[in-house]
Amino acid sequence: MSDFSRTQRVADFLKKELGSLIQFQIRDPRVGMVSITDVEVSRDLSHARVFVTVMGKDTEEEAKESLKVLNRAAGFLRSKVAKSHNARTTPALKFVYDSSVRRGEYMSRLIDNAVAKDRQRSKDDSE
Numbered sequence: 116m117s118d119f120s121r122t123q124r125v126a127d128f129l130k131k132e133l134g135s136l137i138q139f140q141i142r143d144p145r146v147g148m149v150s151i152t153d154v155e156v157s158r159d160l161s162h163a164r165v166f167v168t169v170m171g172k173d174t175e176e177e178a179k180e181s182l183k184v185l186n187r188a189a190g191f192l193r194s195k196v197a198k199s200h201n202a203r204t205t206p207a208l209k210f211v212y213d214s215s216v217r218r219g220e221y222m223s224r225l226i227d228n229a230v231a232k233d234r235q236r237s238k239d240d241s242e
Contacts, residue, residue, distance in 0.1 A: 134151045
């Protein structure tokens, strides 16, 4: 139980800290407007997968350049995170595109369309 809460606390800290660092420290315009959606930290706290979305980029292919820049800056970001907190180790960072947001929007549109068609059918049947 405590292991889960520790990894979750580290993940939450990384999410907040990396969001701020990317916004204020990364000057490369190829990164774009990045939003960190989730962080998964390994049980031994040695690795962290950082899930990101990039505004205006709907697929992983479109966000490829931003991910490349972020993964190249991972060492810099890791050193900045290490300086900002007192932990024995700081996880190695791997940035990954998070497609769940787009998938969720797609599913929401499908549901909205199905509900609209259902309403139209029931309206047609009542007339």
